[in-house]
Amino acid sequence: MLDRNVYKLINDQINAEFYSAYLYLDFSNYYYDEGLDGFGHWYDIQAQEERDHAMLMRTYLQNNGEKVVFNEIAKPDKEYKSLGDPLKFGLEHEQYVTSLINKIYKAAKDVDDFRTMQCFDWFVKEQGEEEKTADDMIKKFQLFGSDPKGLYALNQELLTRTYAAPTLVL
Numbered sequence: 001m002l003d004r005n006v007y008k009l010i011n012d013q014i015n016a017e018f019y020s021a022y023l024y025l026d027f028s029n030y031y032y033d034e035g036l037d038g039f040g041h042w043y044d045i046q047a048q049e050e051r052d053h054a055m056l057m058r059t060y061l062q063n064n065g066e067k068v069v070f071n072e073i074a075k076p077d078k079e080y081k082s083l084g085d086p087l088k089f090g091l092e093h094e095q096y097v098t099s100l101i102n103k104i105y106k107a108a109k110d111v112d113d114f115r116t117m118q119c120f121d122w123f124v125k126e127q128g129e130e131e132k133t134a135d136d137m138i139k140k141f142q143l144f145g146s147d148p149k150g151l152y153a154l155n156q157e158l159l160t161r162t163y164a165a166p167t168l169v170l
Contacts, residue, residue, distance in 0.1 A: 001064070001065060001066070002061075002064050002066055002113065002116065003107070003108075003111045003113060005107050005111075006104065006107050006108050006111065006113055006116055007061065007066050009100075009103060009104045009107055010057055010060065010061055010104055010116075011061065011066075011068060011069055012071075012100075013057055013100055013101070013104060014054045014057045014058055014061075014068060014070075015054075015070065015071045015073065016097065016100055017050050017051070017053045017054035017057065017097075018050070018051065018054050018070075018073050019073050019074060019076075020047075020050035020053075020093065020097060021047040021048075021050040021051045021054070022047075022073055022074075022075070022076055023076045023078070023089075023093060024043045024044075024046040024047040024050060024090070025043070025044070025047045026076040026078065027039075027043040027046075027078075027086035027089070027090065028040045028041075028042075028043035028044045028046075028047065030080050030086055031043065031083075031086065034083065036083070036151075036155050037155070037159065038154070038155035038156055038157065038158035038159040039086075039155060039158055041158060041159050041161065042137075042158040042161050043086070043090075045161050045162075045163045046090075048163055049163065052165050052166060053123070053126075053166075056166065060116075060119055064115075083141070083145060083151075084138070084141050084142075084145060087134070087137050087138045087141055088138060090134045090137070091131065091134035091135055091137075091138060094127065094130045094131045094134045095131060097127060097130070098127040098128075098130075098131060101120065101123045101124060101127050102124070104116070104120055104123075105117060105120045105123075105124060108120065122166075126166075140154055141154065
């Protein structure tokens, strides 16, 4: 059995990951509505990643004999005033998720839960990648987004994103 605090933090994180998926689907909807199907596609895949993260954590809890409890998932409440807003909100959200993952890792470390620390090593690394990718998206948008041809090219580039589910041994 896991330490109660570690268990609670992971269970809460499962729900936070599902919220992340909702948020990214909301970003996706916005971009599709604006005619930017590449941006929409990019965030569709981002939402799938978040759902997969939740499922990995779910499996981890189940493999450790813990019951997973799903909570209500809040409706995204962001308002978009410009095409760059979802990108900015995405980086802010990834930074927030990083703080949550770090909290889990620290709680596991505090009780010498090496198995959870080993599992969450992957999520710590993943969050570093997520923050860099979100920051790179903002930089590309700032460089090319104000030029219609540049925006078109960036949109086309984002349409090429593919996704492979993570293979994490729990």
